[in-house]
Amino acid sequence: MTGERLTGSDVLLKALAEQGVEVIFGYPGGAVLPIYDALFKQNAIRHILVRQEGGAVHAAEGYARSTGKVGVVLVTSGPGATNAVTGLTDALMDSIPVVCLTGQVPTHLIGNDAFQEADTTGITRPCTKHNYLVKRSEDLARVVHEAFHVAQKGRPGPVVIDLPKDILQGAATYSDPPPGGHRSYNPQVKGEASAIEQAVELMAKAKRPLFYCGGGVINSGPGASQLLTQFVHMTGFPCTLTLMGLGAVPASDKQFLGMVGMHGTYESNMAMHDCDLMINIGARFDDRVTGRLNAFSPNSIKIHVDIDPSSINKNVAVDVPIVGDAGHILEDMIKIWKARQHRPDGKALDSWWKEIEAWRGKDCLHYEPNDSIIKPQFALQRLFEKIKDRDHYITTEVGQHQMWAAQFLGFEKPNRWMTSGGLGTMGYGLPAAMGVQVAHPDALVIDVAGEASILMNIQEMSTLAQYRLPVKVFILNNEYMGMVRQWQELLHGGRYSESYMESLPDFVKLAEAFGAVGLRASKPDEVDDLIDEMIAVDGPVIADIMVDKTENCFPMIPSGAAHNEMLLGPDDKAARPVSEEGMVLV
């Protein structure tokens, strides 16, 4: 395989193929023409032409998150690379493995303010896990192999390879990935045995334990989710999941308390506050989860399993830190639990569950049904009923609809839920759904969207049409940036500054203009038929669901509040005005 003289572009594609790449999401331009020429001459790698580079990165994220593989992006220099920055930051925040190839002006022009030149490695340094500027054609194969290693190992993330045009055109030699590890980057996957033992002993003694798990379990592979579910059953402990962790334990599981955090369930947040042992596996004590830090789970001992040492003791000081991969550590924990024949403290656990059941009894996701106006929660409940027995994947944009989707669509398996958690990128859902559909051509892929978010990357409808990707866009249309409006109502005296979406397009006609099918429902009794039709259409659909314009997303932990200070519904808000300190937080 080695020794053959090729061009840089040939070597690049060969290295990608060797890494198992089947599809690239990209957009051509001057600096990457040699790669597009090489792509033209081969059949191993498929290219999906997006309509804006930002869409390419989100598509690669959707592809990666739904398959566990690395998503690959190819964009040109200058604006191609700068358009990719939001997606790269998104992938960094949510730990998604992406390799992004960016074109660059020829090496002799770098620094000359040449046409379509940007300091791509400079711009992307803080928003990637690592980046490379390739200065010799001979380095291409090595750098590509290294980039895939870095993107996947440890906490996954985006890696940029900046490729000057002359490097792509120059003669290069292919080489296979070197055996053995990387010379400096080999993150720890096995956890420290004594810490794992200590954690298991604490679990055996706990009276009010709680599993709090996140995206790290998903990223560890489907096996980790199975192990987690097994361990949850074995211990009888309650389990809550973060937004990024949904699906790690089946939503229908009796021991699953629902999502935790700002719009998580009452029972999850109360259990977080009142537990005596918190077993955090692959979650990072994000501010959306913790609420006010000095009131966060005040009486618990905290175990924290994370593959990224910098996540440990970042926001919350923990008692038992364990650095390593969630799957490996769960396996070890289960082994020790079994070997020592541990049984949970049944009596204590019973009374803990009784408390939890009382919290559950609050039915915190309850909303007031309406015969004439479609409630967004109702639309999602109907959607869930119609899709739950089908092979389906859900993506979302960002805002109220995202939180309702997290609350009302039950995820039974990992890798079925793609959402922008850390960065909160409006416009993520449609291109992400596109990437998911490319990876799973026969599955039902739905982007739960808002009418504001969807317009941020609406151009990708054209890509769906070109590749006949039957993505269903399910818009909860309240004619507002709903979450902005909700915060303005709660925090800014109902002054709805710039949050009303004026002059919205007719989404049905817009769908038709893109060669898709447009559907609309305005009354609750039209929702079921619309969903049936949407699923039946053999192609992309935009479904425009005209929902209640003023519905707010509850329950909610207001900014600066603690877990046990949740607002359960609209009537709660007057009783507890948001504090001055809370106003400053986002």
Added chain:
Amino acid sequence: MEDQDIRQHTIAVLVDNEPGVLARVIGLFSGRGYNIESLTVAEVDDAAHFSRITVVTSGTPMVIEQIKAHLGRLVPVHKVRDLTLEGPHVEAELALVKVAGTGEKRVESLRIADIFGATVDDTTLDSFVFRIDGTGEKINRFINLMRPLGMIEVARTGVAAVSRGNKGFS
């Protein structure tokens, strides 16, 4: 209770000597709002292309842990050592101090330089360039004494540090 005391730490980092590595380290500090009080970098192994970065920073124990964890996960970083935590170490810095003037002040500056063990690297009839090395604290004292004696320019290298004893950087 968590320890909220802010302490100064000297951290040594062994990195691949490659373009952008210093930018990654500096970007990490600025992007996350950490302090850099001193930073030095130079290649220390030309065969292996290793550079050693010595950074003096300050923070609570939690912040210092974060800094080390973030440094450790940078791809070109091979080793991170907290010299302050790991026991006694030797720190040294070099400074060039230019003093201009004539008469009694000029004589006094030379006398103090002699006391401090500074050498004279350049002289004209109305100026000296002193070279002094030692701890940052010693150099601070020297500079404070030179200021009223006509000091017009200072260049400092920042701190280089190694641990005491027979153990290497492993």
